[in-house]
Amino acid sequence: MSASFGLKEVSAAYSRMRGYVHRTPVFTSHNINVLAGTQLYMKAENLQKTGSFKARGACNAVFLEKERNPNSPGVVTHSTGNHGQAVAYAAKCAGLPCSVVVPKDTPKVKCDAIREYGAELVYCQPTPTSRQEVCVEIQAKTGKTVIHPFDNFDVMAGQGTIALELLEEVPDLDVILVPISGGGMTSGIAVATRELQPNCKVYPVEPYGKLLQRSLKSKQRLWPDPPQFIDTIADALRTQQVRVEYNLKYILTLN
Template identity: 60%
Template sequence: MGGVCLNDVQKAYQRIKSHVHLTPVVTSQFFNKLTGKELFFKGEQLQKTGSFKARGACNCVLVNKEKNPTVPGIATHSSGNHGQATAYAAGVAGLPCTVVVPRGTSEVKADAIRSYGARLVYCEPTPQARKDTCAAVAAETGYAIVHPYDDYNTIAGQGTIALELLQQVPDLDAVLVAVSGGGMISGIATVVKELRPECKVIAVEPAGKELGPCLRAGRRLWADPPRFLSTLADGCTTQQCGQLTFPILCRLVEPEHVIEPSAGMVVAAALSDQLPADLRRVGVVLCGGNVDLGRLPWPAASAPQTLVQDGGSS
């Protein structure tokens, strides 16, 4: 596959729809009055495994099995939602799964990944170590690698969010999408620009990502090696977008973007004054859940240890 088009996303939807939820769109009169806009919240925190990641993982795993029915298993690297999603998708396909996680990953998240049947392999807490360790696992086992975002099949799966959203709310002026590696916004933008080209797709990024200057320049300005951001939005810690996703963002996503430091980035963006006044009907993708409350800056004595819904992680 040399890229992603609407037809790829439609095929992905047929492939995965029996394994994922059609998530609801909800509205809030309070938020509408507060912003002077009509906001439509797409609830991917209610998706299988707690985030949108189940869509891309299911599509990628099932495509791998279609292409190679004897594939012995699935490998990936993740510190959170993508690991859970891939383990779930491997279970759907009847395949074993190994997830590479960085040392220091919270036991809450590690246990959540194991709960879907995956074996964990630990690595150093850097982007390159995650990739290298996953590649070593795949070389040793023959497992197929499911990348968290930089795979066209993953991107096509994430684009199914937009197929549903534009069926549920067909006349949107804009869609707000959080960005980490770029798989979700690439898939969403591919669908939106085919079905409703006048609708803007606006990236919402954590402070420090600096995606806006890259989009305006039309080239990657990030320094190598890749690094993780320090942000409460623990699902958006990847500073660089992918080699496959970034060109899609340059082509289809608005060069204007919204910067938010908080974990609920897209909600904060929707309520901010950074959106143009002429955007009246705005879709807001609530991308996922499973943040470890113990990692948030609570007073130590009162820190809960359970998971709640928040931004989807890679």
């Protein structure tokens, strides 16, 4: 995994994954614009391969694993579903074995999709700690490389390609709003946007209970230890803690 990343790595990721991910459309709505009192644009990553933006980061990280280690024994990750589907898809494209650790309460439709891509599905307890522990156990037994959902610069760079497409189509944006879970997509978009359009602000949008805004304002880490999942209808944003080691330093420079 890279020690850092910037626009160069984001652009390289875009070239690397071409043909394996969609260039998703950007929509606008007259009625919503009237309600908001401004011009809004929506990047439809729900139409992306595997159903979410996660395919971008997974493809870049898994394809790089294959490039760096042609004899790789495969990849392993932990996920509440979307990243797991994406890594399983990317591993299938790269021809690598794949294991995905998911909490036992993960929606069946996501588990079925992971299996359909040919990955091994491993269940764990529904806690962030259990996810990580089981993933590490598999890594130790098999030698597979961990593709972390967000603490991975290759994943961040791949997800930053969203900003490349968005700013190419709408270059004069003032603000980009990004839903945030662990912070990988926010970091990737922030890094790319900062170099492409320095005057454009990037704001993470958190579900209630995440405590990111309060943590940034107080300049203290208010997340509980061990990390927890929050109770939210946005099941892809259940991770409460933004991983401080990498992601928070990018989020702190957004504004």
